[in-house]
Amino acid sequence: MSSFRVSGRGRVDHTQPIQFTFDGKKIKGFKGDTIASALLANGIHLMGRSFKYHRPRGAVTAGSEEPNALVGTRRGPGRFEPNTRATVQEIWDGLQVNSQNRYPSLSFDVGAINDKAYMLFSAGFYYKTFMWPKSFWDKVYEPFIRAAAGLGVSPTEPDPDHYASRYLHTDVLIIGAGPAGLAAALTAARAGSQVTLVDENPEAGGSLLSEPSVMIEDMSAWDWVVKTVAELKELGVKVMTRTTAIGYYHQNMVGLCEKLTDHLASPDAETPR
Known part of the structure; x- marks a missing residue:
């Protein structure tokens, strides 16, 4: 892991190692790492797949503007959050991280076949394609589109956390x-x-x-x-x-x-x- 870090640089605390999982694989990092920095330090660049063509995607920024490295994070029952930016989420012992928008795995995604057939999926191709035959919309087109839409999977368990709000007045x-x-x-x-x-x-x-x-x-x-x-x-x-x-x-x-x-x-x- 150290061979991928710049010696003497960075804001991590090397005296506090942390272990979390990414797609079930144990990953080691340090206090101060984000998911993205810890993965990069372990030589892992592939963090997700693009929505339409399922092309490989990794981190391209270092902050909340990150468009590609979106992952699912879990703390335990009910505490699952999709589309977390890997460049923002800090790691801690026991954090569970999963890649999104791939099947059956991140490294081998059958949806990547869309990239080979890109000529059939040009921008806006669906506007007319899915209008014919009309009877297909309810039974074929709409169920398929709904199943393919989005990146992360919506949480299904009740949220056990609680939240608070307050007013703050300042000059x-x-x-x-x-x-x-x-x-x-x-x-x-x-x-x-x-x-x-x-x-x-x-x-x-x-x-x-x-x-x-x-x-x-x-x-x-x-x-x-x-x-x-x-x-x-x-x-x-x-x-x-x-x-x-x-x-x-x-x-x-x-x-x-x-x-x-x-x-x-x-x-x-x-x-x-």
């Missing part, structure tokens, strides 16, 4: 804890404003986490991030990681979704997800 809301967000939060907090800083990633820093050689205020980027986050908290700034801004509504209301337990192997039963 300044900053979305994104990269270098610009951290600097803005620091300026506003020093001026006496009540500041809330949110970021969808597990830790603040943004692009600086990939650029440890960058120097800011005569210190390395990583040291500057640690110092800045510590000062922000001392100034009373509410720093919310693993939190995604999902909508901007009337009267300056912003919807936030904070994940509290998705990165934990054994979350407290009283903690909302």
Whole structure:
């Protein structure tokens, strides 16, 4: 596994190994890995199949914009989630991960025959094809299309988790804890404003986490991030990681979704997800 990692780089903790499964196969990673980074570290690039032609797909980004590496994740009974981005989900001991949109397996998918017959499945071919004969729609075309639609499989068990909502009032809301967000939060907090800083990633820093050689205020980027986050908290700034801004509504209301337990192997039963 180590031969696929860049020595001295990355934000993982090599002293905390983690084991999870991918399509039933045991995979080893470290605390701080996402599913995608752990798979890549083990030389696994194939993570899914495309919807239409079932072509092989792997991760092409490192964040929530990932369009290809969509997987199913399971914690236990009732706790299954389809279409999880492998580039975002952190790993933990016992996490079960399955690839999607393949049969019978990811490496050998019979649906890939569509790629060979692509001339028969051009864009929009179905608009007229499935109109004739008319009697076929209810008994043949619609059942087949419904069975083939989508990527992941919808959960069938009751959701045992519970969720909570609350209102938060703040003078300044900053979305994104990269270098610009951290600097803005620091300026506003020093001026006496009540500041809330949110970021969808597990830790603040943004692009600086990939650029440890960058120097800011005569210190390395990583040291500057640690110092800045510590000062922000001392100034009373509410720093919310693993939190995604999902909508901007009337009267300056912003919807936030904070994940509290998705990165934990054994979350407290009283903690909302």
